[in-house]
Amino acid sequence: MTTETWLTTLITETPQAGFELAITLSRRGVKYTQPNPEVLKKLRPIYSESAEALMEASHIVAINFQTVAAANNYWRDAK
Template sequence: MENYLTSLITETPFQGRQLAITLARKSIAEIQTDPETRKKLRSDYATDTQQLIASAQIIALEFQTIAAANDYWRK
């Protein structure tokens, strides 16, 4: 298994957000392990407002964790 999470520490909030997106995407891949099934489901959630909002909420939660780990980039 690839270690895509070597640290929650990032240099900038933008990098933190990109990491949050990566974490959310990797979580989905861990839950639904079949890439073909994920590909088939993509069209369903791409047009479902509730599912898109839920996805954004997961990314926001991941970002919140990363921001806290980075002391909200206060330097």
């Protein structure tokens, strides 16, 4: 669907890096449906200045973080 490689592993060194990967996944989910950067740019203020949209963003991140955290075995062995 895209020729660009943007995701080669779900493994991250720290939980925080995993959370940030979850954010990337959430944004990519939007970008696959609307690849036009002009349209996305126009919608940006809606995402970032509406309380509902910000909560929905956090909601999607939470779901993706479940996936990334499970992939990393919850970083249980990290020190």
